[in-house]
Amino acid sequence: MTTEATEDRLSMPLGEVMFGMRAIRRLKPDPVADEDIRSLIEAAIQAPSPSNRQPWHFLVVRDAEQRRRFGEIYRRAWWAKRADAGIHGPEDIPAEDRVARSAMRMADEFGQAPAVILVCATSPSVIDMTGVIPATQNLLLAARALGLGATITNMHPSVVDDVRALFDMPEGARVIYAVPVGYPRGKFGPVSRKPLAEATSQDRWGQPLA
Amino acid sequence: MTTEATEDRLSMPLGEVMFGMRAIRRLKPDPVADEDIRSLIEAAIQAPSPSNRQPWHFLVVRDAEQRRRFGEIYRRAWWAKRADAGIHGPEDIPAEDRVARSAMRMADEFGQAPAVILVCATSPSVIDMTGVIPATQNLLLAARALGLGATITNMHPSVVDDVRALFDMPEGARVIYAVPVGYPRGKFGPVSRKPLAEATSQDRWGQPLA
Numbered sequence: 001m002t003t004e005a006t007e008d009r010l011s012m013p014l015g016e017v018m019f020g021m022r023a024i025r026r027l028k029p030d031p032v033a034d035e036d037i038r039s040l041i042e043a044a045i046q047a048p049s050p051s052n053r054q055p056w057h058f059l060v061v062r063d064a065e066q067r068r069r070f071g072e073i074y075r076r077a078w079w080a081k082r083a084d085a086g087i088h089g090p091e092d093i094p095a096e097d098r099v100a101r102s103a104m105r106m107a108d109e110f111g112q113a114p115a116v117i118l119v120c121a122t123s124p125s126v127i128d129m130t131g132v133i134p135a136t137q138n139l140l141l142a143a144r145a146l147g148l149g150a151t152i153t154n155m156h157p158s159v160v161d162d163v164r165a166l167f168d169m170p171e172g173a174r175v176i177y178a179v180p181v182g183y184p185r186g187k188f189g190p191v192s193r194k195p196l197a198e199a200t201s202q203d204r205w206g207q208p209l210a
Numbered sequence: 211m212t213t214e215a216t217e218d219r220l221s222m223p224l225g226e227v228m229f230g231m232r233a234i235r236r237l238k239p240d241p242v243a244d245e246d247i248r249s250l251i252e253a254a255i256q257a258p259s260p261s262n263r264q265p266w267h268f269l270v271v272r273d274a275e276q277r278r279r280f281g282e283i284y285r286r287a288w289w290a291k292r293a294d295a296g297i298h299g300p301e302d303i304p305a306e307d308r309v310a311r312s313a314m315r316m317a318d319e320f321g322q323a324p325a326v327i328l329v330c331a332t333s334p335s336v337i338d339m340t341g342v343i344p345a346t347q348n349l350l351l352a353a354r355a356l357g358l359g360a361t362i363t364n365m366h367p368s369v370v371d372d373v374r375a376l377f378d379m380p381e382g383a384r385v386i387y388a389v390p391v392g393y394p395r396g397k398f399g400p401v402s403r404k405p406l407a408e409a410t411s412q413d414r415w416g417q418p419l420a
Contacts, residue, residue, distance in 0.1 A: 007225035014227050014355045015220030018256045018348060019213065034420045041410055041419075045403050046228045047347060048362055051309065054404055062420065063413040099261065133343035134350075134362075137257060138228060141351070145224045152258055152344075168415045193255050194264055200251055203273040205378045209251075210244045210272070 005035075006042040012145040021141065022189045024149025025106040027182030031114050036146055037062075040117065040181070043142035047134035055128035056135050059118040059167055059175075069166055071111020074178065077156035078107035106153070106180070113180035117150075118167070121174045132176050139179065149184035152177045215245075216252040222355040231351065232399045234359025235316040237392030241324050246356055247272075250327065250391070253352035257344035265338035266345050269328040269377055269385075279376055281321020284388065287366035288317035316363070316390070323390035327360075328377070331384045342386050349389065359394035362387045 041058045049055055061067055079088075087093060093100050110116070119136050121129040136152060143150040155163060155175050163175055200209045251268045259265055271277055289298075297303060303310050320326070329346045331339040346362060353360040365373060365385050373385055410419045 003229065007229040010225030010228065011223045013221045014224050014351060015217035015253075017224050018220065018253050018352070019217040021256065021258075023258055038406065038419065041406060043225075043228050045406065045409055046231065046401060048231075048233055048350070048401075050364075052402075054409065057409055057411065057415075059411045059413075059415060060419060061413060066413045130340050130343060133340060134347040137344040137347040138351075140258070140344075141224060141348075142228070154260075167411075167413075170415060173415070191256060191258075192262075196248065196251060196255065199255055199264065199267055201267065201269045201377075203269075203271060203276045203377075205267075205269060205380060205383070209248065209270060 003042055006039040009039055010043060010142055010145045017141050017144050019190055020188045021144045022191055023151040024184045024186070024188070025102050025151050026109075026185040027113050027149055027180060028185055029112055029114060030183050032148060032181055032183070036148060037115060037117075037181070039146065040139050040142050040148075044135040044139040047138045049131045049135070050127050053128065053131065055122050056132040057120040057122050057173060059120055059169075061116040061118065061167075062114070066166070067113065067116060068111045070116060070163070070178075071109075073159050073162050073166065074110040074153070074155070075107050077159040078103070080158050081156045106151075110180060114182040115180070117179045117181055118175050119177045119179060120169070121176050123172050124174055129174055129176055136177055136179070143181060144188065147183070148181055149188075150179050150181045152179060213252055216249040219249055220253060220352055220355045227351050227354050229400055230398045231354045232401055233361040234394045234396070234398070235312050235361050236319075236395040237323050237359055237390060238395055239322055239324060240393050242358060242391055242393070246358060247325060247327070247391070249356065250349050250352050250358075254345040254349040257348045259341045259345070260337050263338065263341065265332050266342040267330040267332050267383060269330055269379075271326040271328065271377075272324070276376070277323065277326060278321045280326060280373070281319075283369050283372050283376065284320040284363070284365070285317050287369040288313070290368050291366045316361075320390060324392045325390070327389045327391055328385050329387045329389060330379070331386050333382050334384055339384055339386055346387055346389070353391060354398065357393070358391055359398075360389050360391045362389060
């Protein structure tokens with residue numbers, strides 16, 4: 001695998017990638033090829049970073065036992081975050097709140113994703129922690145171009161120490177996102193967005209775009 | 211202009227976009243078409259955001275006087291940041307520090323960029339401020355696909371109030387990045403990155419990737 005190979009494999013037009021990149025939260029258990037994982041990370045590290053420091057580290061979780069353990073931590077963290085908002089079980093999430101139900105299913109099945117890529121910052125400075133986000137977006141776009149589903153998930157602060165211990169992470173490093181990766185159950189598709197006019201101004205806030 | 215038109219215009223293969231996307235800091239003064247600006251923002255808002263809140267606002271600065279004023283603020287902010295590090299003028303930046311010299315030139319010429327897109331968060335919460343970063347990366351990739359140069363720049367905290375006043379920004383909104391956009395002086399090209407092995411681990415920190 002070379003950088004050139006990854007560039008060639010990402011042959012899908014940019015527009016097709018971006019405009020059909022719904023978050024994929026339900027994954028098939030089928031394994032993902034090593035070369036696909038490498039291509040995702042090759043694509044990620046092409047992103048810009050503050051002063052080109054490249055403050056990122058990608059920890060790929062593929063071992064079944066490590067995935068199972070991490071899945072348990074993730075599920076616990078997910079429910080801990082909901083408990084902060086008074087939600088203590090599935091019965092507290094309305095059936096019509098499809099995003100929350102889908103996130104719940106994902107949390108419960110997290111350990112079954114064939115691969116989880118932990119996008120880490122190598123220092124705890126704010127500029128380095130936010131500096132890994134453009135690379136994460138590149139990773140998601142590359143996944144879409146390779147037919148792989150993925151989504152960004154956050155870790156609850158209460159499990160930071162458990163995650164650090166599970167993966168032998170050095171002191172200064174931080175997990176910024178956990179990205180489950182696999183072949184999608186269900187389809188890729190467009191996202192729903194507010195009209196462009198609501199999200200734009202020209203020259204002064206509130207003036208419409210030309 | 212429709213969303214479909216933007217999708218069709220972004221026909222460059224993803225790999226070609228990502229692997230040739232050097233930061234472009236020197237821009238021609240030639241104007242950028244309205245439809246190009248709209249396409250950049252259409253592409254940006256396809257990015258994911260926390261709970262799909264879409265916490266972004268894109269303020270496009272095109273008016274010559276607003277650009278001039280913003281350019282002055284940016285230059286002042288840039289030098290203020292350098293002063294924090296003991297750098298008070300061009301003579302303090304070594305000729306061999308090409309990134310710093312290039313950033314200095316950009317700061318001095320900022321007001322001459324034909325367009326500056328201010329990527330704003332609509333709330334000052336950390337999750338919303340970081341939530342606009344994936345959209346910013348989409349914007350940069352779309353610029354590359356349309357042959358436009360762009361780069362991410364940060365604002366120094368000391369000028370936040372001046373920027374807010376210049377653009378009539380509402381209280382809760384924050385400028386996260388200022389992105390100058392225009393046709394490049396010089397060429398697009400690949401970036402230099404550390405080897406993949408240094409930025410990756412599998413299953414435990416420090417174990418090589420499969």
